[in-house]
Amino acid sequence: MKKDEINADVITDMSLGILGILTLVLLLFILSTVRGVKVNLKIEAESFEGKYPFFFICSRERDIDVFKVWCNSKYLPQEDEKEQLIKVCKELQSLLKKTTLNNQVHTVISFIKTNKSFNEHFFPFFLIEPRGVHIFYKIERELQHKTIGYLPLPKNINFVISRETGRK
Amino acid sequence: MNKILTDIALSIIGIFILIIILLLLTTSSIDNFLLIVKALPKERFEKKSFFYFELVDHYVIPVTPINSPNKICEPLFYQAIFLKDFNVTLCYRKVKPHLNEDLFSVFSLNSYFSKYIKKLDPDKVYIVLLTRPSGFKQFYEVREFLRKKGFDVGWYPYEENTALRFSRFGRKVGIQ
Numbered sequence: 133m134k135k136d137e138i139n140a141d142v143i144t145d146m147s148l149g150i151l152g153i154l155t156l157v158l159l160l161f162i163l164s165t166v167r168g169v170k171v172n173l174k175i176e177a178e179s180f181e182g183k184y185p186f187f188f189i190c191s192r193e194r195d196i197d198v199f200k201v202w203c204n205s206k207y208l209p210q211e212d213e214k215e216q217l218i219k220v221c222k223e224l225q226s227l228l229k230k231t232t233l234n235n236q237v238h239t240v241i242s243f244i245k246t247n248k249s250f251n252e253h254f255f256p257f258f259l260i261e262p263r264g265v266h267i268f269y270k271i272e273r274e275l276q277h278k279t280i281g282y283l284p285l286p287k288n289i290n291f292v293i294s295r296e297t298g299r300k
Numbered sequence: 301m302n303k304i305l306t307d308i309a310l311s312i313i314g315i316f317i318l319i320i321i322l323l324l325l326t327t328s329s330i331d332n333f334l335l336i337v338k339a340l341p342k343e344r345f346e347k348k349s350f351f352y353f354e355l356v357d358h359y360v361i362p363v364t365p366i367n368s369p370n371k372i373c374e375p376l377f378y379q380a381i382f383l384k385d386f387n388v389t390l391c392y393r394k395v396k397p398h399l400n401e402d403l404f405s406v407f408s409l410n411s412y413f414s415k416y417i418k419k420l421d422p423d424k425v426y427i428v429l430l431t432r433p434s435g436f437k438q439f440y441e442v443r444e445f446l447r448k449k450g451f452d453v454g455w456y457p458y459e460e461n462t463a464l465r466f467s468r469f470g471r472k473v474g475i476q
Binding site: 151263 | 311437
């Protein structure tokens, strides 16, 4: 074998080796980015004493406590319940539009306490974001005697609210 | 020259196969992280005695003392201050769990959590996880683990750097 051919082989092997290492580094980087973000949470909505959960997300934006209302009715099994949810949602959202961010908590609390349709068909269920603990305290204090539910909603989590599947 | 081209082509194919395998592995590992929970209201009454753990990040710290029945918070880990005027006890954590992974990590078999769980009876005790925002993600795994051991589990959120607060009558947290 000539000296030039040996050199060419060595150079090819080295460049392939470097290419392989770079690809692995890239893959490891991609994997480390993906891991920890793609956690999925499936929240199954079950009826309790004939009422379904109505979801609020407790959060905080720009140092103000905020509520987000979950108005997607897909998790409800029957058409009339879906209609009720949409009706209640519209009512609550129109009230929230009229109020300032600072008064949102008060508005939501009085809505939960007094709205007849809401109380006939739903119970409030709070999904608490890491920054939403403070707003949850306020609401929990006010709703001490009501049936409520709450669960933590971790940061960077994908979640879906679905119908119950009967899985225990 | 042909040999070099063949080598390069084979290497590129190899790299693509590797990428596909890693992507498949990643996708399947995402499925493993699917958490399913039921949205049910908390229960109001519970006849078992309450046992509290604090969940912060991936650390679990026993709050209820196992050997000191007269204390509200485990003196090994908490400094308790009773506020007479309010009938409230504040418990300040005095240990730094991140400096003692082995003793406090939820993944450690030597942790206090593992040891306490072995001593507790699921028929007599109801576990409450006092959960900090940094522990929200771990909460579901810990809850699932405890349920598999036969425990009823409830939880209550606590802001990150506040003292745990117990009234004279205890904190009533329903199963959820």
